[in-house]
Amino acid sequence: MSEPTNPVDALLDRAQDLRQTLGGNFRDELVEAIYTDAQAIADRASVKSDSGRLDFDQRIDRLLTAPMLGLPLMLLMLGGVFWLTIAGANVPSQMLMSGLFWVEGAGSRLFEHLGAPWWLTGFVWHGVYRALAWVIAVMLPPMAIFFPMFTMLEDLGYLPRVAFNLDRLFSKAGAHGKQVLTMSMGFGCNAAGVIACRTIDSPRERLIAILTNNFVPCNGRWPTLILLATVFIAAAFPPEVASVAAAGSVAMVAVIGVLFTLVLSAILSRTVLKGTPSAFTLELPPYRRPSVVRILYTSLIDRTMFVLWRAIVFSAPAGGLIWLLANITISGHSLAFYLTDWLDPLGHAIGLDGVIVLAFFIAIPANEIVVPTILMLYLGNTMMTEELSSSSSWRSLFVGEHDWTLLTAVNLMLFSLLHNPCSTTIYTMWKETGSAKWTAFGALMPLAVGLVVTFTIAQVWYLFT
């Protein structure tokens, strides 16, 4: 490509010459011409008559994005959504549980009747099936209530207002304003939130957004939080305010997640990822009347079924694995016993126990199965799952047989918020950053934060009790 009269060189030389004679401000000229023309054309083509309806949107916005009122209103709305979820999901969950566990009993009896070997019955019914039943019973009702409400807020156009309210805090943390939006997506799914970080132009700010996305609880973790709040937090309050207290505690976990996002973003943007936040324009879209059919479709098919399906896919093999761990014995003890025994000191140091730590390992592919795994490990070989269909019986299992305290519940909620992302999110981080180093950092940093926080709380607790 290096002949003396190369047309490419001729072109580049001529372009260079023209650039110099034109003064090099081609782009400014172009942008200005575009703006001038756009204004003139829009003026000619659109006529606006005065109407009162415009002010309606603005009035609502003034309220929802008011400096003092915006954030409290937001918290109130979040709390309200959780309260409806907690209050509404209890009964259907119990019904599902007793129904599904009746099937387990009937299925295993049928297998026995047909003369199937005990290990086949155990593996299929008390392993794989039981994990599926737990996941469906624990997750389906809250999701079927939570997602339509969340989707409705999204459809209304509320999420950009959330971004607007939080923008000031994020810019103080040295993060990009769009990170609020990617964070909001993280409330749904961290992997989706990480992908959404592509909209952030600056590589530095994009990396911050990717690395801190996991600090907000995703769909897979809401059920864990809601369940623990129902079983433990609610029980610590008189029945009249129990569900409100439970909802408040879940909302508080979400707020703690946002706080950690801010703090870690601030630390990152002042140390390894130094720089000034870049400006961006956020459009507040008009409020739109949500379409009921689309909300139901999006929230039930796209979200609920998507998440549930993922949970089912991961819980079936996990169920089998747990059953094997609990039933393969070496010198009198099961594999699960050795593992949990080995993990117990670590668990105790952070206010949990070995079973819970093991459950978090097994749940790396999907956070959804943390609680079902804990339950299955605790229950071991017992067949008495039919009795475990109310929150009070869960309490007696956790507190009565496995010495859970308020510390266990609080630290489990916190650890569920602050630990490594699920494998899908880790893989997405790797694809988005293209760097094994940052992926490892993004996976281990939240875990380290979680260990430090739960360890500190546990040690303080042990000091005073």
Added chain:
Amino acid sequence: MSECGSCSACPSSSQLDRMGLDVGKYDYVVALAGNPNTGKSSVFNALTGLRQHTGNWPGKTVTRAQGGYKFNGHRYKLVDLPGTYSLLSAAQDEEIARNFILFGRPDCTVVVTDATCLERNLNLALQVLEISSRVVVCVNLMDEAKRKGIQIDARALGRDLGVPIVLTSARTGDGLDALLVAIEQVVTGKVELHPHRVLRDGPFQRAVAELVPMVEEVAPGLPNARWVAMRLLDGDHRVRQALLSGELTEIASAQKVYEEKIPMTIAQGGRE
């Protein structure tokens, strides 16, 4: 916009055959571009019958989604591009949109605009017109504009922009028939296009006009010599590099270089 009384009797709507993900062979490629949150995904879903997740917030579609439809015997592949305010910056979503319009060789680019804030949306439409002639401007969210007391003069807009203008409310389906017809007319060359160019005269326009034939000589068949000339005048190093390394020449010679690489699943769920 035309309010037709009987949908079932309407010839154009009965000829729309939504093909969803089943794109297969197609006759024409249509790109959907536009500012964030103007309802591109709603238009996309209405035409393809897919249910790419739509949400009332900017920046929802990060990657491209594609689907297909059949209209009047022609098969179309429709590509939903990420929303962008401008084609001039370097953000990844904007680059995806720009590269596709430039090198994906769409037979028609539909710029979806928000009727309630036309001026800002026209900035992007004018940028698209600057680099492509086969354009339909779809003024969407007309229902909302009506609610806010805004009227759009489609004829005045059409005169100024020199391409077909269609007024739509994609969520209710109003005006989509007209959009299908307009796209058909553009891809089949049945309508004369005089795209508005912001650089009409002056030294800049002359400089662009001088470089275009030289670019065409270097990379014959490149879909967008005008854009390359403009980037060179702006001193874009990457375009210089691409010319020197022969990358742009390759794009010109290769058939459908920007052929779909992203898995279909994205179009299906709007997520990975």
